[in-house]
Amino acid sequence: MTLRLDGVSVTYPGSTTAALDGIDLAFEPGTHTAILGPNGAGKSTLLRVLAGLLECDSGEATLDGQNARTWKRREFARRLAFVSSAEESAFPTRVTDYVALGRNPYLDGWRAPSLNDQAAVMQALEHTDLVLLADRYVGSLSAGELQRARIARALAQQPEILLLDEPTAHLDLGHELAAFELLAQLARELSLTIVSVTHNLNMASRFCGRVVLIAGGRVVADGPPESVLTPENIARAFEWPVETLAQPGLGIVALPVSRADG
Amino acid sequence: MLVAFVLMAVITGLVSGPAGLGLADLVGVLQGGGDPQTRLILLEIRAPRVVAALLIGAALGLSGGLFQALLRNPLAEPYLLGVSSGAALGAVLALVTGIAAANGAILPLAALVGSLAAIGLVFRVARVAGAMDTRVLILAGVVTSAFLSACITLLLVLGPAEALRSAYFWTLGSLSGVSWGMNLILAVYTLPATFFAFRLARDLNALSLGEEAASALGTDVERAKRAAFVIGSLLAAVTVAAAGIIGFVGLVVPHGVRLLWGGDHRRLLPMSCLAGGGILAFADAAARGPWGPVEIPIGVVTALVGVPFFLVLLRRGMTQ
Numbered sequence: 296m297t298l299r300l301d302g303v304s305v306t307y308p309g310s311t312t313a314a315l316d317g318i319d320l321a322f323e324p325g326t327h328t329a330i331l332g333p334n335g336a337g338k339s340t341l342l343r344v345l346a347g348l349l350e351c352d353s354g355e356a357t358l359d360g361q362n363a364r365t366w367k368r369r370e371f372a373r374r375l376a377f378v379s380s381a382e383e384s385a386f387p388t389r390v391t392d393y394v395a396l397g398r399n400p401y402l403d404g405w406r407a408p409s410l411n412d413q414a415a416v417m418q419a420l421e422h423t424d425l426v427l428l429a430d431r432y433v434g435s436l437s438a439g440e441l442q443r444a445r446i447a448r449a450l451a452q453q454p455e456i457l458l459l460d461e462p463t464a465h466l467d468l469g470h471e472l473a474a475f476e477l478l479a480q481l482a483r484e485l486s487l488t489i490v491s492v493t494h495n496l497n498m499a500s501r502f503c504g505r506v507v508l509i510a511g512g513r514v515v516a517d518g519p520p521e522s523v524l525t526p527e528n529i530a531r532a533f534e535w536p537v538e539t540l541a542q543p544g545l546g547i548v549a550l551p552v553s554r555a556d557g
Numbered sequence: 558m559l560v561a562f563v564l565m566a567v568i569t570g571l572v573s574g575p576a577g578l579g580l581a582d583l584v585g586v587l588q589g590g591g592d593p594q595t596r597l598i599l600l601e602i603r604a605p606r607v608v609a610a611l612l613i614g615a616a617l618g619l620s621g622g623l624f625q626a627l628l629r630n631p632l633a634e635p636y637l638l639g640v641s642s643g644a645a646l647g648a649v650l651a652l653v654t655g656i657a658a659a660n661g662a663i664l665p666l667a668a669l670v671g672s673l674a675a676i677g678l679v680f681r682v683a684r685v686a687g688a689m690d691t692r693v694l695i696l697a698g699v700v701t702s703a704f705l706s707a708c709i710t711l712l713l714v715l716g717p718a719e720a721l722r723s724a725y726f727w728t729l730g731s732l733s734g735v736s737w738g739m740n741l742i743l744a745v746y747t748l749p750a751t752f753f754a755f756r757l758a759r760d761l762n763a764l765s766l767g768e769e770a771a772s773a774l775g776t777d778v779e780r781a782k783r784a785a786f787v788i789g790s791l792l793a794a795v796t797v798a799a800a801g802i803i804g805f806v807g808l809v810v811p812h813g814v815r816l817l818w819g820g821d822h823r824r825l826l827p828m829s830c831l832a833g834g835g836i837l838a839f840a841d842a843a844a845r846g847p848w849g850p851v852e853i854p855i856g857v858v859t860a861l862v863g864v865p866f867f868l869v870l871l872r873r874g875m876t877q
Contacts (some may be wrong), residue, residue, distance in 0.1 A: 348769055372775030379773070385629035385765045386820040399763045400775030452774070 296374055296455045298322045298345060298488065302354030304512075305340055314340040316512035317354070324455070327482045327489040329499035332509040333533045338492040339380065341509070342460050345490065346377040358456075372400035376449035380460040380492075384433055390444055391429045394419055397451025419450035422481060439470035446477065450485075457481070459491040463498065471495065475502045500524055501546030508532045520547060559831040563611070566838035570607035571599060573842035601737075609735040610841040611834035612743045613800050614810075616792040618833020619754055621807030622814075622826050623789035626761035627782055628691055631815070634808035635793035638698030638786075639675040642705035644797040647671020649709050649724045653716035657723075661734075664727070669798035675701055676790040689782050691768075729854035730801035732841050739799055746795045751830065754788050757781060758822035765820065805859040806833050806840075809867045816870045836863070 298321070305315040315337045322328055330338045343349040344356045347363030356363040358375060376397070384393065397419065398412045408416075420426050423443040428436065436444060442462060449457055462478070463471040475498045482489050493499055499506050500520035508515040508523055510532040516523040524547045529537045537549040571583050585591040586599045620635035627633070635641075651657035651667035679701050683694035713721045760781035763771035772778045793807070810833040814825050840858040 343769075346773055348772055368772060368777055369775040372773065377773040379769060382767045382770045385626075385767075386631065386815060388765070388820060392819070392821060396762060396766065396774060399759060402759050 296324060296359050296488070298375070298456055298490075299357045300341070300344065300354065301357070303341075303344055303351050303356060304353045305337075305344060305349060305351055313352075313512045315344065315351075318509075318512070318514060320507065320514070320517070322456070322488055322490055324488050325482070325486045326505060327478065327491070327503045328505045328507060329503035330490065330492045330507050330509065331494070331496060331499055331532070332515075336510045336532070337512040338509060339460050340512075342377070342458050342490065342492055346375065346458055347371055348377070369400045372452055372454075374454055375456040375458065376452040376454040377458045378445050378449050378460065378462060380464060388433050389429070390425060390431050390433060390436070391416065391420070393433050393444055394425070394447045394451050397448040400452060415453055416451050419447040422450055422484075423447040423477065438465045439467075439473070442466065442470075442474060443477070446474075446481075450481070454487070456488045456490070459489070461492055461494065463493065463495060471498060478502065496524060496529070497546045497548045499546075510534075524549065559828060559835065563831055563835040563838070566835040566842070567607055567611070570610065570838045570842040571603050573845055605735050605737050605740055606732050606841060606845075607838055608740050609732050609743060609799065610838040612740065612747055613732070613796045613803065614806055614833035614835070614837025615751070615830035616743075616747045616796045616833070617803065617807040617837070618810035618814075618829035618831075619751060619826055620789045620792040620796075621833075622811035622822070622829040623754060623757070623761070623785045623792075624807075625811055626764060626822060627785040627789065628695060629765060629767070630695075631812055632808070635789065635796075636802065636804070636807065637702075638694065638790065639679050639701040639705065640672045640790055640793040641797055641802045642702040642709070643675025644668040644672035644794065645724075645728055645802065646705045646709050646712075647674075648727050648801075649712050649716075649720070652720040652723050652727070653712050665739075665798040668801075669794055672790075672794035672797055675705060676787075676794065680786065680790075688779055689786070691782065694786070726854070727801045730803035730856045731852070732800050732844075732855060733852060735799065743795060743799055747792060750788050750792050753784065754792075755823075755826055757784055757788070758826050761785065761822040761826075762820075800855075802856065803837070803859060804856045805863045806837055809859075809863045810836060813867060813870050816873065 300318050300320045303315050303318045304313055306313045318341065330341060332338050340349065344351055345363065347356065347366060350364060358366060358371065363371065395408065395416045398408060398415060401412060402408065420429055423446055425443055425447055428440060433441065433444060446462070463474045466474060478489055478491065479502050481487055503520065505518065506520045506523040507517045508528055515532045516528045524539060526537050526539050529549050536552050536554060538552055539547050539549050541547045572580055582591060582595050583599060586596050617635055624633040624635060624637060625631055647667040647670050648664055651664050657664045657667065679694065679697045682697040683689050713724060760776045763774045763776040764781060768778045811825060811829045814828045814832055818824055818828060840855050840862065844853045844855045844858045846853065
């Protein structure tokens, strides 16, 4: 399945500047792409357009050639899963039931979950190492466990494409690494297409084959990490001078320097 | 367990009341015997009341479950969005103008028209460009309720004194005087609504994560919200028209069911129906109770028994 953005522009009501300004991107099957950029660059907006949750002012997001907004939501959700940056369950829920919500696009109003549904939930719990926490309440999980539960819920949808908005926000460095390793493993084992919005340049450069740097609703640079994450590109996107360090196998880090020094 | 509870409620409802009829009389009548007066009391007075209590309690429990899911708020209840104050305004208008005295069917009809008008108004206000904003929905509902209550107070202050008394008792709710005919109307109305409500359960589960997440999980969010609002409101409206305002059932029943059996709406909605029906049948039995000809308003019973029970559940839920 190919996911594309063609000439996508979005301006939020009441705003004078465009959140997205003529974006063209295509995401090929089986790749992990990181979307990087400063706060307010349009990263989350881009993800929501891809997920068909937001109407474009011009241009369109398409999944297999069909506009993301004209897909039947059920059919769409069987192919593409979206993990937003934050959401809150209105009522106390156990981890299994929470993950089982991912089967929503497969269930009818009356039919009880089939063996197939239960197997998908179990598999999602196994992939994310949550089997032992299955009976816990979601509210009692740590930030890292909750993030895994949210990824598990998306996996239960058995999608081909997984969109994640800041999947490692609030995670410490060990859990952040674990989350990216999990995503890399999922991409490999389930041949998922993954698009993640993240603020961690190092993780993006280390785990993602492709990095898209955006700022002000436009693409600043797009390609493999080493060609995109140059001091010039980063400084242009984040409007802050940086130096970069690259360590083979450990990715690139950007070190912001004091403006006076730059 | 719930089914047994409902059966017990039905039996209690049939043998409870000032006429002093016991289980033996009930068995006699069910076997086709019993003297004519006993038959009359059991089959034409008590049985319709019990059936009405089941139907109305089920409708209120279900309606509360729908509203709590729609508004993503465990404090939501069927009367939150103006259904009851709309109905009350309709009823008070009928009482103050005196047209209610002409025919027994006018008061419930006026209440129904009032609540439907209030629902329509709130629905119109909360819909902007084809989408329903649930935050606006709550505000519109609460404000509309406040406005309608002011209208009611104004009417009652200016109207005749006996209208004030009748209106007060009407707002307390009562199942006295329900007939088989009224039950038929209730059933025709609530059963299809229940069917459609149960079909919504899956979408309501997704909605508990928020609208965007529900949409990402394949739910047609606007359709689901609209359906939950319309079905929940109509269910509440018909109960108010039939029996006045019976507080507490719509708030406590779905909440209690959630604490006892979890929040999956595929279980929660049917169980709220059963529990609501059973509790209201019990409450009505207690309202008629052994205390002679005076009937305690059913809303008082639901609150007196419901509150302590609910607080215990709440404590239990918190320690989990």
